[in-house]
Amino acid sequence: MRFHTRKWVKPGDLNPNGTLFGGQLLAWIDEEAALYSIIQLENQKTVTKYMSEIDFKSSARQGDIIEIGIEVIKFGSASLTLTCEVRNKMTRQTIIVVDKIVMVSLDEAGNAKPHGKTKVEFVKDRLDLR
Incomplete structure (x- = not known):
C-alpha cells in the first residue's frame, strides 16, 4: 500500500474523549480517495459513490501523526475501487481499514462517464520528458 498523505492530529481534530474524532478521520479519507481518483482518472468531476463498513481498531491523540x-x-x-488503511506513525498501530471505496467519474451532466483507464498511472509517466 502506498501512503500518500500524513496528517498531524491537532486540538480541533479531537472528540470529547481526547482522541481523534472519527468524523474528521473519515473526511480525510474521503478527501484522499477523491484526490487520488481525480488524478488517476484525469477528471475533476469524480465523486464518492460507496464506502464499505468501517471498524476502528485504534485511535490517535493530539500530536500524533497519522498516514x-x-x-x-x-x-x-466509469469507476475506480480503492482500499484504504490509516495508521498511527507514533504507535505503529492501524487505526482503520476501509475495505472498499468506490469513486465514479462523471460527465458535465452528472452522469457516469467511462474513463478508459485499466491500470494505475503515475504522473511522471504522463509527462513528455524529452
Missing part, C-alpha cells in the same frame, strides 16, 4: 494509504483494487468502466 493514509490508498491502493487500487479495480478499474470499472
Whole structure:
C-alpha cells in the first residue's frame, strides 16, 4: 500500500474523549480517495459513490501523526475501487481499514462517464520528458 498523505492530529481534530474524532478521520479519507481518483482518472468531476463498513481498531491523540494509504483494487468502466488503511506513525498501530471505496467519474451532466483507464498511472509517466 502506498501512503500518500500524513496528517498531524491537532486540538480541533479531537472528540470529547481526547482522541481523534472519527468524523474528521473519515473526511480525510474521503478527501484522499477523491484526490487520488481525480488524478488517476484525469477528471475533476469524480465523486464518492460507496464506502464499505468501517471498524476502528485504534485511535490517535493530539500530536500524533497519522498516514493514509490508498491502493487500487479495480478499474470499472466509469469507476475506480480503492482500499484504504490509516495508521498511527507514533504507535505503529492501524487505526482503520476501509475495505472498499468506490469513486465514479462523471460527465458535465452528472452522469457516469467511462474513463478508459485499466491500470494505475503515475504522473511522471504522463509527462513528455524529452
